[in-house]
Amino acid sequence: xxxxxxxxxxxxxxxxxxxxxxxxxxxxxxxxxxxxxxxxxxxxxxxxxxxxxxxxxxxxxxxxxxxxxxxxxxxxxxxxxxxxxxxxxxxxxxxxxxxxxxxxxxxxxxxxxxxxxxxxxxxxxxxxxxxxxxxxxxxxxxxxxxxxxxxxxxxxxxxxxxxxxxxxxxxxxxxxxxxxxxxxxxxxxxxxxxxxxxxxxxxxxxxxxxxxxxxxxxxxxxxxxxxxxxxxxxxxxxxxxxxxxxxxxxxxxxxxxxxxxxxxxxxxxxxxxxxxxxxxxxxxxxxxxxxxxxxxxxxxxx
Amino acid sequence: xxxxxxxxxxxxxxxxxxxxxxxxxxxxxxxxxxxxxxxxxxxxxxxxxxxxxxxxxxxxxxxxxxxxxxxxxxxxxxxxxxxxxxxxxxxxxxxxxxxxxxxxxxxxxxxxxxxxxxxxxxxxxxxxxxxxxxxxxxxxxxxxxxxxxxxxxxxxxxxxxxxxxxxxxxxxxxxxxxxxxxxxxxxxxxxxxxxxxxxxxxxxxxxxxxxxxxxxxxxxxxxxxxxxxxxxxxxxxxxxxxxxxxxxxxxxxxxxxxxxxxxxxxxxxxxxxxxxxxxxxxxxxxxxxxxxxxxxxxxxxxxxxxxxxxxxxxxxxxxxxxxxxxxxxxxxxxxxxxxxxxxxxxxxxxxxxxxxxxxxxxxx
Numbered sequence: 001x002x003x004x005x006x007x008x009x010x011x012x013x014x015x016x017x018x019x020x021x022x023x024x025x026x027x028x029x030x031x032x033x034x035x036x037x038x039x040x041x042x043x044x045x046x047x048x049x050x051x052x053x054x055x056x057x058x059x060x061x062x063x064x065x066x067x068x069x070x071x072x073x074x075x076x077x078x079x080x081x082x083x084x085x086x087x088x089x090x091x092x093x094x095x096x097x098x099x100x101x102x103x104x105x106x107x108x109x110x111x112x113x114x115x116x117x118x119x120x121x122x123x124x125x126x127x128x129x130x131x132x133x134x135x136x137x138x139x140x141x142x143x144x145x146x147x148x149x150x151x152x153x154x155x156x157x158x159x160x161x162x163x164x165x166x167x168x169x170x171x172x173x174x175x176x177x178x179x180x181x182x183x184x185x186x187x188x189x190x191x192x193x194x195x196x197x198x199x200x201x202x203x204x205x206x207x208x209x210x211x212x213x214x215x216x217x218x219x220x221x222x223x224x225x226x227x228x229x230x231x232x233x234x235x236x237x238x239x240x241x242x243x244x245x246x247x248x249x250x251x252x253x254x255x256x257x258x259x260x261x262x263x264x265x266x267x268x269x270x271x272x273x274x275x276x277x278x279x280x281x282x283x284x285x286x287x288x289x290x291x292x293x294x295x296x297x298x299x300x301x302x
Numbered sequence: 303x304x305x306x307x308x309x310x311x312x313x314x315x316x317x318x319x320x321x322x323x324x325x326x327x328x329x330x331x332x333x334x335x336x337x338x339x340x341x342x343x344x345x346x347x348x349x350x351x352x353x354x355x356x357x358x359x360x361x362x363x364x365x366x367x368x369x370x371x372x373x374x375x376x377x378x379x380x381x382x383x384x385x386x387x388x389x390x391x392x393x394x395x396x397x398x399x400x401x402x403x404x405x406x407x408x409x410x411x412x413x414x415x416x417x418x419x420x421x422x423x424x425x426x427x428x429x430x431x432x433x434x435x436x437x438x439x440x441x442x443x444x445x446x447x448x449x450x451x452x453x454x455x456x457x458x459x460x461x462x463x464x465x466x467x468x469x470x471x472x473x474x475x476x477x478x479x480x481x482x483x484x485x486x487x488x489x490x491x492x493x494x495x496x497x498x499x500x501x502x503x504x505x506x507x508x509x510x511x512x513x514x515x516x517x518x519x520x521x522x523x524x525x526x527x528x529x530x531x532x533x534x535x536x537x538x539x540x541x542x543x544x545x546x547x548x549x550x551x552x553x554x555x556x557x558x559x560x561x562x563x564x565x566x567x568x569x570x571x572x573x574x575x576x577x578x579x580x581x582x583x584x585x586x587x588x589x590x591x592x593x594x595x596x597x598x599x600x601x602x603x604x605x606x607x608x609x610x611x612x613x614x615x616x617x618x619x620x621x622x623x624x625x626x627x628x629x630x631x632x633x634x635x636x637x638x639x640x641x642x643x644x645x646x647x648x649x650x651x652x653x654x655x656x657x658x659x660x661x662x663x664x665x666x
Contacts, residue, residue, distance in 0.1 A: 026364070028361070055326065055327060056361075057326045057330050057359065057361035057362060058330060059361070059365070061334065083334055083338065083618070084619045111365070111368060112364075112368055113368040113371040113372055114367045114368040114371060260371075263371050263372055263375040264371065264375070265374070265375060265378060
């Protein structure tokens with residue numbers, strides 16, 4: 001069963017009661033919340049995601065709750081709770097859904113050490129994965145959103161899960177997080193993309209989420225092998241530049257973007273070395289999204 | 303599913319053979335509780351050693367495997383860090399006695415299997431503290447807790463220097479000169495502990511406590527600790543050490559005698575009692591009778607049972623009942639009472655109350 005198959009009443013019954021057991025790739029998260037905005041956003045962004053039965057195994061139990069005391073009413077806040085305890089400070093109540101998204105990222109990056117976890121977007125075409133490792137502000141999510149609106153399959157916008165045994169990337173398709181100017185860029189680039197309401201004044205500026213393509217969610221169990229590494233860099237007004245990147249530097253980009261490289265010891269080194277060896281590595285400086293997407297398409301055709 | 307107030311972690315540690323056949327719902331709660339008790343990797347290692355990891359339901363096994371990745375990485379990191387400490391203290395010529403987790407690991411004890419580390423603890427003679435601290439500072443460790451009160455708290459009243467943080471590696475080293483605070487009513491003689499310590503094969507300057515002392519240190523740490531969120535983990539250490547060394551009959555006589563000598567008989571009584579009650583640790587009758595001589599009077603015993611049997615559950619709401627937070631608070635006060643004389647305690651709690659929440663994490 002998928003989220004869209006639940007009536008709004010049933011969805012909020014689960015969220016306010018036993019929890020919605022939401023499957024995202026290999027992870028099942030039991031989500032509880034009384035915030036109407038959370039139910040609304042889940043109904044939009046996770047419409048095609050599977051809902052697991054109440055007696056299934058949930059990996060994580062999270063709740064978007066109101067803090068006790070005065071902050072429930074005066075300039076209300078919300079709290080992300082992981083298994084009853086809050087790992088982060090509360091945020092203004094209108095940031096409930098972005099907070100859930102960040103919390104879900106944290107659940108995976110702080111616990112799923114059976115994978116080598118990179119802070120990177122991953123998209124796939126004809127069975128091969130394109131990895132976009134990059135620090136915030138590099139235009140990674142914008143490019144990722146652009147690519148998945150032009151036929152690439154979304155594996156993940158934030159977290160690349162690499163199975164250390166096989167070197168394959170395990171999909172974790174979830175909403176793509178768009179920040180500031182990139183929200184209107186994507187609206188202009190893909191008129192039919194489903195983008196939720198914009199939330200202003202977050203830690204990352206204005207944030208809106210884009211619903212992942214249906215096809216990407218349906219094929220979430222299909223892993224892919226990396227074939228391209230593209231390190232994007234948004235550079236306002238600059239012409240497009242796609243340049244080969246030395247393997248050693250690409251390797252270091254991956255290490256820098258890893259959450260748990262230090263936990264995987266020698267195998268972690270080998271996995272990233274194999275990944276870089278098997279991939280064509282490039283740096284991509286761009287200001288125009290259409291050109292950047294076209295450059296990636298060309299890479300895939302080559 | 304009615305599982306409120308149950309401790310699945312100790313049940314799993316007691317009966318590891320049965321765990322692979324538990325239902326998914328039981329596994330889900332077990333993973334949550336074991337994670338909050340810092341015992342997920344321990345459980346994973348136990349099942350791995352029994353060869354039954356493969357029989358664990360797939361979804362739950364992923365968490366055990368993730369915990370094993372962390373635990374293996376920590377083992378390597380601790381070995382590396384111990385080597386750095388040795389190197390930093392090489393010039394001083396002072397022997398280093400490893401305590402707790404690092405000792406179990408370097409001595410190759412089963413208690414180290416799947417044990418997570420937060421820092422490394424070492425014991426050095428009180429007379430060498432200044433020299434050790436200076437040598438560590440020269441090699442990149444810096445003192446923490448810069449507040450003058452905190453510095454005084456550690457240096458005048460506690461059994462350790464303020465935790466030392468390595469500025470580049472961000473690792474934490476606790477340098478002890480005793481196993482209980484200076485101000486505590488109990489006065490185990492550190493000289494005796496150092497004298498009985500054993501040399502490790504790794505390095506001629508690296509030592510661990512004698513087995514009986516290791517157990518007494520583990521019990522003292524657990525039963526004088528104000529904060530028991532890792533209490534069950536500490537009890538699992540004690541359980542593992544007792545199982546390992548307890549096969550020898552003479553060991554129990556030595557243990558009881560050593561506890562008397564070090565002024566730790568009451569704490570040993572608690573250690574054996576709760577290890578037995580919670581983790582089914584085998585304790586021979588003669589050892590129980592010997593430690594019973596040091597048990598508290600019946601009214602206190604029942605009160606302690608009510609408190610410890612709650613506080614030593616996993617730190618997860620599903621394992622709590624309505625008296626759990628009271629039990630933790632009462633044991634917090636008890637630990638302070640045992641760690642400091644009344645006047646000093648009153649002063650310490652006053653300072654902490656005025657400084658508010660931030661300071662609670664800083665000093666004791």
